[in-house]
Amino acid sequence: QKEVEQDPGPLSVPEGAIVSLNCTYSNSAFQYFMWYRQYSRKGPELLMYTYSSGNKEDGRFTAQVDKSSKYISLFIRDSQPSDSATYLCAMSARGTSGGSYIPTFGRGTSLIVHP
């Protein structure tokens, strides 16, 4: 079992839809949860960052963490064609030794928002 599981998609939705992207994980030491957006042939861009369980909202984006279920989500409201990209979840454990702070990435979900 991989440490972080993420469905690669593609996920195709019409413009204006609510998008739900998800990751599951197995390492209970993970405390920091991130979502990166990566456009084709570009580097990943940090989109959302969450510590521990709970919700965080930023404009049309909401990140949700459920540590008891080892499940994280990213919701995109009123999706736009410009949201079409690959969304990578990433998570890390707190600490300074052994590289535990280095994030483990999911494989990414390809999202296509069509007009």
Place this chain on the structure above:
Amino acid sequence: DTEVTQTPKHLVMGMTNKKSLKCEQHMGHRAMYWYKQKAKKPPELMFVYSYEKLSINESVPSRFSPECPNSSLLNLHLHALQPEDSALYLCASSLRTGLDTGELFFGEGSRLTVL
């Protein structure tokens, strides 16, 4: 715009060539990373520098040689590469304090093609 700058954006090299990839950040971050990313795959960690010292080498072949001349600069020297080394090479940085949370800031990448 990303605050991590990578040059060149594109590089084509033969298997006998020697070339270098360069990365620069001016955010005061003390950890810098090299990742390799193949199409439709997540970034794969290669090296980590922490306070200008190499702290992690993910068993990368010696034909890849990293260098961190100072806290703002990171190089990746390439020599005798193979066609399968063709990929997007991503540089990233993070704050790297005692409470490092693993938030990475990526550059746009250098797309390498080995002929």
